[in-house]
Amino acid sequence: MTPTTTPRRTTRALLPAAAAVLALGVAAGPAQAKTTWGIADQKPSTFAHPAFQELRSAGMKTARYTMRYDALRYRNTKGREYHAQVLDEWLTGAKAQGVRPLITFWVTASDSTSLKRKISASRFRTEFRRFRKAYPWVRDFSLFNEPNLTGPYRRDPEALGRLYRTISRELKGCSSCRLLVGDLHLTSGKETADYALRVRRAAKMPIRIWGLNNYNDVNDRKSTQTSRFLRSSAVKGSKVWITETGGVYSRKASSERKNPFLAQRKKAKSDSAREKYQYDATRYLRTIAKRHARQVQRVYIYQLQSEPNPRWKAGSRNGSWDSGLLDPRGDERRAFGYVLRHLL
Secondary structure (H helix, E strand, O other): OOOOOOOOOOOOOOOOOHHHHHHHHHHOOOOOOEEEEEOOOOOOHHHHHHHHHHHHHHOOEEEEEEOOOHHHHOOOOOOOOHHHHHHHHHHHHHHHHHEEEEEEEEEEOOOOOOOOOOHHHHHHHHHHHHHHOOEEEEOEEEOOOOOOOOOOOOOOOOHHHHHHHHHHHOOOOOOOOEEEEEEEEEEHHHHHEEHHHHHHHOOOHHHHHHEOOOOHHHHOOOEEEEHHHHOOOOOOOOEEEEEOOOOOOOOOOHHHOOOOOOOOOOOOOOOOHHHHHHHHHHHHHHHHHHHHOEEEEEEEOOOOOOOOOOOOOOOOOOEEEOOOEEOOOOOOOHHHHHHHHHHO
């Protein structure tokens, strides 16, 4: 049964420190595997937002950011410097809040038509070293965002496997570092597993952690493809971080037509209908995490808020993607309360 709607508030009082400590103590019992929950959000302002402060007080201690892999190379280049500037603001905010960042790399910052441009392992290693010199306290990395969907590794998973071997050697002396071979896009569990197997074979070494983005399963309230991927020979025995997922309120019209989630198949268009499907998907995300708790170590929910828009009208789209726990006006959606009460 779906709980009654939590009254909306633009901001809420932070949890008392004692209650936060108690909540963490109860949740961290040794009897069962504990999933770590984080936020995936590209906005540096996220960390100063009262809603995130509340999530942080309840136990959310990690966040994910996707950056151009060579952003720091262009930090003094007019017209391209903003990639490095936003990255620095985001990491500064994360560090100030005591949040452990997961950095996922993506295509070059050198131009906007770079999805197909190949990345040599030596060039990537050079930029990786540049990043580590600038931010030595960052410990968690993923080599590429959705490499099996777009970019230079889409048709060349072997190159990604070789890159994993190269960067693993770079991190050999860092016992607290974690390296994901990439945040794989999941629609078909078999196709994603086949891709992963080619990566693993080319790496010629164990891949301890895989990243996964599984919006389709979560928003269709099923675990078929996620389970198929986790059971595959390529991934079985490894840990998995679900690096980007969550209940989606709305997407651009073309996406909702070409790849309809359950909400679109059920003709959900009003604010109450869209929010209900987002809420139910968030609840189901917890089901997936619990079902695979021994393998799924972390889950990153995307996002705290889509682009802020005080003139947003309830039920309408806001940009090309809106899976915000807050609506564009800053009001809490039901999914926010669920994350706060049941996931942290």
